[in-house]
Amino acid sequence: MGRRGIKEYRAPEALALIAADREHVPLICPSCSTRSIVRAPRRRGGRAAPLAPERVTLTCQTCGRHASYIERGPTAPRDETMDPHIVRL
Numbered sequence: 001m002g003r004r005g006i007k008e009y010r011a012p013e014a015l016a017l018i019a020a021d022r023e024h025v026p027l028i029c030p031s032c033s034t035r036s037i038v039r040a041p042r043r044r045g046g047r048a049a050p051l052a053p054e055r056v057t058l059t060c061q062t063c064g065r066h067a068s069y070i071e072r073g074p075t076a077p078r079d080e081t082m083d084p085h086i087v088r089l
């Protein structure tokens with residue numbers, strides 16, 4: 001069984017689309033190969049990240065598929081105590 005009526009991208013497609021959006025490159029629908037992706041909310045001028053986390057929705061106007069993610073603002077720099085994979089001697 002599937003979820004009828006819900007037109008979401010498959011996980012690898014959604015991740016590729018979200019990565020392209022975060023890198024500010026032109027968005028191409030991985031399903032129908034058109035450039036009719038609409039981003040909500042629209043980008044503000046420049047490459048400045050939002051101050052507060054906000055939900056971004058990417059919707060293809062041709063096939064109706066969509067993907068959503070949370071765009072986070074600038075993050076605090078990580079220090080070496082935050083990474084559990086570093087072995088200290």
